[in-house]
Amino acid sequence: MAKSGPVAVRKPAARSVSLPSTQPSPKRLFHMKFIVSSSALLKQLQSINGVVTNNPVVPILENFLFEIEDGKLTITASDLETSMMTELPVEARESGRIAAPARILLDTLKNLPDQPVTFTLDEETYTIEIASSNGRYKLAGENATDFPRVPVVKGSAPVEIPSTSLARAINKTIFAVSTDELRPAMTGILVQLADNQVTFVATDGHRLLRYRRSDVGAGQTSNIIIPRKAFNLLKGALPSEATTVRMEFNSSNAFFSFNQMRLVCRLIDERYPDYENVIPVSNPNKLIISRQEILNSVKRISIYSNKTTHQVRLRLAGSELTVSAEDLDFSNEANEKLACQYDGEDMEIGFNAKFLQEMLSNIDSEEITLELSTPNRAGLLMPTLADDNESILMLVMPVMLNNYV
Template sequence: MKFVVSSTELLSHLQAISRVISNKSTLPILDNFLFDLKDNKLVLTASDLEVTMVTSLELDNSDGEGIIALPSRILLETLKKFPEQPLNFDINMDTFGVNIITEKGKFSIVGQDGADFPELPQLDADKSSNLQVAIDLLESGINKTLFATADDELRPVMNGILVELSPENVTFVASDSHKLVRYRRLDAKTDYSASFILPKKPAGLLKNVLPKESGEVVIEFDDKNAFFTLPNYKLVCRLVEGNYPSYNAVIPQDNPYKVIIDRNEFHNTLGRVSIFSNQASNLVKLKLTSGEMVVSAQDIDFSISAHERLTCQYEGDEMEIGFKSGFLADILGNLNSTDVILELSDPSRAGILLPFENGENEDELMLLMPMMINV
């Protein structure tokens, strides 16, 4: 089996799927890329059993067909060192010996039988659903929510993004019990109601490849697996099993106090003041009076403190509420609006952060639980 391929093109595709490969693989074959050559098309696969990514290259010059697993680490490290040039792969399918021939040299490696590589799971036709959405819609949904997912071994459902499909909209939800993000798209709908929980790792892989793609993505899923088919990539992953908590129940509905403030100024002030917060709690206090917010932090152990005043639109009663600075900074960093709305009811209940101006067909809400203020 022989084929010629561009070194940089092959590297680009292998790097995109290499993030799937786990350092703690239980099967040695999973430390390899699967190369499948047929009809001048080279299909490349990487897997860790939970997640599989597939991409393909059209070749101008190939001879024969076959399937072989090649070691990922040595292949990637070698390709990174090559300048752009054609590479001639000459593969002996009896011994799995591989010669990579360049204009000036030859590099020899040994592969493994591709038949030992795990096969892709199959969707259960009776339980499967599918939809087609714009790639930028899925990209926005993942970008807006991925930062709010948890790392909770006891509650694995919290470690992914809930994707809810309905005749009204598509909703993406993530929460780590401290913060919650709900991002709705009104320009995507389905004839049915369904949901699945996309784990953090495949969500991160999609976040990496979606910007390289354009057009539509086909999403197919059943109760165990999901398939994301893009123009140049395919991602297959095992879904998180279990029921996502009823997130709407924790979103406070009646919030009489509303603050409108410049997001960038608020974010920058928070970044400066939070340096002076207690390292264990990261507590920052927001004190609201008419037309003004004072952001303050202190660390009594080191006798340091800071406060900074910000002008804002606020007409309610005087109020003070505490938040964990890192979580608040995460939320402000992931809202794109020039101004943000902070909705509050009292210092013991969650604060709601909203963009002052939503994008077209977007409905975005972020929630943050407060911290107790020791007066």
């Protein structure tokens, strides 16, 4: 056989092969930083911390929501029924959101001296690191998307009221709000808006407070019931210096805003009792007396009252008022006589000493007027001299006298 010549072997064309890069792929950064004064942040957190409840229905509500945008930190606290928001400027380049644990954050800031602190937030692991001149503190936050959305309130025309007038209205009524959850309408304060006045009403069934201002016009007529907690929070947040509070509401929520603070609360969707029918119209017996004298007397005499009824008796005759109490179970009794101005028939009436003390403590004038009709009908307590722009009426139901003849 003939030998064959050498066979030419064709080499395959070279192909480019992509080998794994030895350089790490760029990783997206989830960190954001901001610098803020520790005392300024603490002040803002404390102003809204009252919203945060222990053992909330949704665990995320144990946190503050931090939102950073355009060099401004907005902080939100919520319990689903009420939400409060405040804001303050910070040094920040990035924007972002995270939920920060309220209790540990507050405790940390309370124990730090006033100084700039740096917050580093990791939106991927929800870790929060605080750096101060004293050291570093690491907290476990939560996903901001789990935090409930605050409702947007749009509906009514805005009502503007001076903060001092609103604070006074709340102070004059809130102590009489009912805590009975079986009567939900009475667990809030009724706000009656009219063209030329605003009225605040609170009652627990034993006493009733009506505070009315004629220097605030709403330009509309409407009745809404604000929950007690919302007004308590508002009262604590209102500044000592005068400012304007803007109020808006719709069928389900009310919105208050002033300075850097905002509050949104769910209205109590119930019918408020027709309180005007409870206020007696004809009260021929009128007592005028020093507020401080009768308050001090009631405080002393109530020590000797029955611990169940807390009853003190007022006996009116001529220009003399006798305040007395007794506790037959322990054979304790006491009485005092006070000078007064009284126009009416001689009579004796009993009241709950605790209610009387609270009402007298919430009147500013030097003298008070007590209007009465009969021992089994409500008495009306009011300042003898009042501001031209305000009207204060306090109604208290009597405690029946066992031995009244």
